[in-house]
Amino acid sequence: AHVGLGEDTGGLDIRRMTLQEVTFVGTYAYTAQDFRDAAAAIFEGKLGPLDWFERRPLADGLGAFRDLRAGKVPAPKIILVP
Structure with missing residues (x-):
């Protein structure tokens, strides 16, 4: 979701997408389980000093x-x- 307007600075025109109410979906290169596993490793101190x-x-x-x-x-x- 994008909220608000900004200047057109080239590349992806977020302002135009907002004005035209364009829907777009983004993704990361990991699954929800990957995220939970990584968070658990951090909280359990398995990654060493942060x-x-x-x-x-x-x-x-x-x-x-x-x-x-x-x-x-x-x-x-x-x-x-x-």
């Missing part, structure tokens, strides 16, 4: 993006916590 992300306060969002862009963050992802 040091590919760090948490920061939501108020530090701008600084977090700047640090990511500047390569100052060892983790490739930052979770902003309200």
Whole structure:
């Protein structure tokens, strides 16, 4: 589902699809069971340390993006916590 309108930036014209109420279906390359198995492995600690992300306060969002862009963050992802 797509909600709202945006500018046409080329490629897939989401604005036109929204205005014409086009229905489209997307998919991932895994099944619901694959997702449950992967989630269980994470929660059970079977994947080792999850040091590919760090948490920061939501108020530090701008600084977090700047640090990511500047390569100052060892983790490739930052979770902003309200």
